[in-house]
Amino acid sequence: GDSVTQMEGPVTLSEEAFLTINCTYTATGYPSLFWYVQYPGEGLQLLLKATKADDKGSNKGFEATYRKETTSFHLEKGSVQVSDSAVYFCALSPLDAGSRLTFGEGTQLTVNP
Amino acid sequence: GAVVSQHPSRVICKSGTSVKIECRSLDFQATTMFWYRQFPKQSLMLMATSNEGSKATYEQGVEKDKFLINHASLTLSTLTVTSAHPEDSSFYICSAGSNQPQHFGDGTRLSIL
Numbered sequence: 001g002d003s004v005t006q007m008e009g010p011v012t013l014s015e016e017a018f019l020t021i022n023c024t025y026t027a028t029g030y031p032s033l034f035w036y037v038q039y040p041g042e043g044l045q046l047l048l049k050a051t052k053a054d055d056k057g058s059n060k061g062f063e064a065t066y067r068k069e070t071t072s073f074h075l076e077k078g079s080v081q082v083s084d085s086a087v088y089f090c091a092l093s094p095l096d097a098g099s100r101l102t103f104g105e106g107t108q109l110t111v112n113p
Numbered sequence: 114g115a116v117v118s119q120h121p122s123r124v125i126c127k128s129g130t131s132v133k134i135e136c137r138s139l140d141f142q143a144t145t146m147f148w149y150r151q152f153p154k155q156s157l158m159l160m161a162t163s164n165e166g167s168k169a170t171y172e173q174g175v176e177k178d179k180f181l182i183n184h185a186s187l188t189l190s191t192l193t194v195t196s197a198h199p200e201d202s203s204f205y206i207c208s209a210g211s212n213q214p215q216h217f218g219d220g221t222r223l224s225i226l
Contacts, residue, residue: 032213034213034214036217041222042219042220043119043206043217043218043219043220044157044206044208044217045217046214046215049213049214051213089156089157093213099145099147099208099210099211099212099213099215100147100159100162101147101157101159101208101215102159103156103157103158104156105155105156106154106155106156108154
């Protein structure tokens with residue numbers, strides 16, 4: 001079945017550091033890929049998405065590129081802020097399975113001032 | 114503003130109590146909603162797909178008699194945890210949307226004493 005694997009956390013960075021959170025997936029066909037963010041005590045918010053190979057999703061300074069050859073969708077940000085502290089989830093949705101999502105394990109990010 | 118409203122946000126109750134959680138789509142109709150469960154420091158696991166006007170589809174290992182789902186209208190799905198026990202304590206999140214991206218509720222923190 002489909003699966004998503006994220007780098008293990010937690011990740012602790014200083015403000016303005018570069019962020020990479022790795023994400024790889026296993027799926028048949030061509031799924032859509034997503035990054036969601038969860039702030040403490042809240043639900044999930046979509047951060048960015050990509051629906052086909054070589055697409056780059058971007059939002060709030062975060063970027064991720066859909067790499068079919070490496071089945072990856074790594075999240076990057078050039079300069080993190082304290083307000084970016086949250087849990088980040090990589091997820092996929094198969095084209096033939098409606099809108100159900102398969103999530104990775106989540107990566108806790110803490111940014112210190 | 115929020116497009117999916119989930120209520121209540123937090124429930125604390127005694128073992129043996131049944132608890133109902135509501136998920137509403139606020140400005141769109143949702144023929145399908147999804148219920149997820151999240152254990153502490155873990156990812157979201159899909160429990161069931163709620164279908165308006167028909168039976169819910171449960172994931173393998175999820176007890177349908179334990180987690181009752183009703184999707185009686187195009188804007189409301191309810192999840193009832195029947196005869197809840199401490200092991201049912203978790204964070205429950207719903208999502209809705211005809212396509213991606215899904216819109217998530219803010220989640221319900223259920224604590225069974």
